[in-house]
Amino acid sequence: MNKVAFHTLGCKVNQYETEAMEKMFEDKGYEIVGEDDLAHIYVINTCTVTNLSASKSRQFIRKVKKINKDSIVAVVGCYSQVSPDEVESIEGVDVIIGTSDRKRIVELCEKAKKDRQQINIVRNIASLNEFEEVDVDDIRSMTRAYIKIQDGCNQYCSYCIIPYARGPVRSRKIQDIIEESKKLASSGFKEIILTGIHVASYGKDLGEIGLIDVIKKISEVDGIERIRLSSIEPNLITKDFMEALLTSKKVCHHFHLSLQSGSNSVLKRMNRKYSKEEYREKVDLIRSYMPDAGITTDIIVGFPGESDEEFIETLEFVKNIRFSRIHVFKYSPRKGTPAAKYKDQVHGTIKSQRSESLIKLAEQMMREFNYRFLGKKMEVLFEKIDGDYYEGYTSNYIRVKVDSDKDLVGQVVKVDIHANEGDYLIAKVGR
Template sequence: MLPQTRASLHTLGCKLNYAETSSMAHGFTERGFSVVPFGDESDLVVLNTCSVTETAEKECRQIIRRIRRRSPETKIVVTGCYAQLRPEEIASIEGVSLVLGTNEKFEIFEYLQNLSSDAAPRIAVSEVSGIDAFHGTSAAASDERTRAFLKIQDGCDYSCSFCTIPKARGASRSAEINDVIARARQLCHEGFHEIILSGVNVGDFGHRTGSSLLELLLAIEGEDEITARIRISSIEPNLLSDEIIALVASSEKFCSHFHIPMQSGSASILRLMQRRYHTELYRSRVERIKNVMPHAGIGADVIVGFPGETNDEFLDTVGFIESLPISFLHVFTYSERPGTRASQMSGSVPVHIRRDRNRTLRLLGEKKKRAFHTSQLGREAIALLEPSREGYTENYVRVRVDDVPHGSELVRVRLGECRGDLVMAEPLEVLAQRREELLPIL
């Protein structure tokens, strides 16, 4: 395809996908393409897809059909986890020109050069078992340029029975520490005030090369030119060591916020899921964090309706969450993913019960969030604001700050009052503006 072509890109799924899409968008701009917002008229659309749930795949198919209906001439390129796992299924949807696998997405421009206008859809998907290269990317979150997602790791060597990610993204591999430091420094020079260390299994960083996440975090801590605050996107409980918790607690740089996938609070379901920890270990991690950082925000992912999950086992999960100082819950309804061990298990939970359980946990999650927000009222925090004047504190409280000058980005605030999902905050000092000038104390 020729430069001057209008290209738009759209992401489904995780933060890693967002980072990779933004990196592709950057590549398009560098090559003279005009990158337009997704939804605007364009000659080419790139969809970076997800396969974690059935819903994500369905959404992808709907989007392709919508583009085709509105604009039959637009070339559609589909990549990401869904493309890697079921390329033929995607290629059979009318309008798709090119399907690129996990590895091929980083060579998209070579494939585009050979894209002819009326040929049958082309599939370029290689086996993930052969992938050992790490493709680093970093990108601003959505189009706000507020937070940067820095990819430090990809793939996963675990074998959780419900998960397709190892099949879609391949084995665990990581960036070099020096490269992460250099990229983080550059992001700070570009003006980012928060960097989110992202990956599929971030805690596994460096596993293959004899390095470790702790080593990386210590290197970041010691690097003066990394001035942005650093958030760890998510970490498996069995990889969250006392040393990492202690470093985050003692550091001015790392955010007092952890996202620790739980998936279930039932010992028997965790075993069926082939997770690598017991509920006691999970509890010990949360308690350890709270002992040294009483105000830390702690998020958890939970799956409801896993095959064989009885009502009692579900209630074990409810009781487990209730007993822990968790601040945020991400609740997923189990869906059968082809090719996984879980999809072959007996004891399928009826869909209406899965939905009921989801609703119960969502309500519990709201209660937990409200309790956490309430515990934060009156405290001071540093909020990183988006143009909407909403944003996050270090410990991941979503705040709104009304009385700040337009363009204020990093603001010291006092948390005032809960309003729905948000906490209304009073500005105390603008630390940085979007255009980098510092403003005097308000």
């Protein structure tokens, strides 16, 4: 039996697309093996956001060529899309595919194997207007399943390469999303996470349809108990949106609202489309409808020109909002983006100091948020067992551990919270 192995870099969307490509190979009779195992074909699904794709791809190719020097290596994804010539010149690469045409991966790998010739089918994606439908049966490793509902982004934040790597917004047809939700429900998944490159833009290319329509339709799928939104932009939050969300009992009280900076001058240089005052309003609106909502965010420190004063402004804003979790990123320039050419790049030591102080503040705020729920009853979807404890997440995205004799994995269970430890809560199964 022919064997294929995958190596995935980057975000959840890439993990999702790897699953889809695995299925394409399985449908053609291939066996999926681990990336350290002997395989006939190795696929690297690359990312361009980390800036490390080139070296990681090279490392991986060197490794797999030692395992099987005759293997076929395919490089797919954002890095191939943005730098196809660079990928072409990496020794040992046989197939190069960008962020479209992944459906042809099996055919192209087999052709490269037969002809022993490099194939590069990366094409310009700026004019793509259709969502590439790929079939994913399940996300094997998790209780929660991701559904990709759109691709691409039209926002052009000055630090981000994604619009160049993924092209414009293309939304998936609602019927296809519902079909996939039903399949996931019948495989036992209880929670669906709506994911994409810029989820807030869902429907912009389809006319009279938006994210809320997707949420309402998935709410009707039997077996799905929770719907979680991945990262969204503040501008999506309106009174109408919140009221519509409340009509579904399944929507998680968790909003990952990208902030990136709490300083208006930095936001402007980042080409973000909101001010901190507007952001604050959106958070207040969420909390007025869902007082227990977990508000999480991403923040970039050390953006070009970020002064001490601007960073302090961000710290003050963060303290004022009181996030339940923050992902802190140190800015690193991406070739091909406007911000990479800005003259006043911030020194690495300063970025590290700023990152450390923000992480410290974030940890403190997370503990404070978790503490609010001591003594309360909460529902937890349990995902795994770790040592003596079952672990899962609440609707508002707090990690909870429970000691139980019964198997809880894959179930939504009511628990009594009785202790707060590190970054999680400890509970007993409720009565």
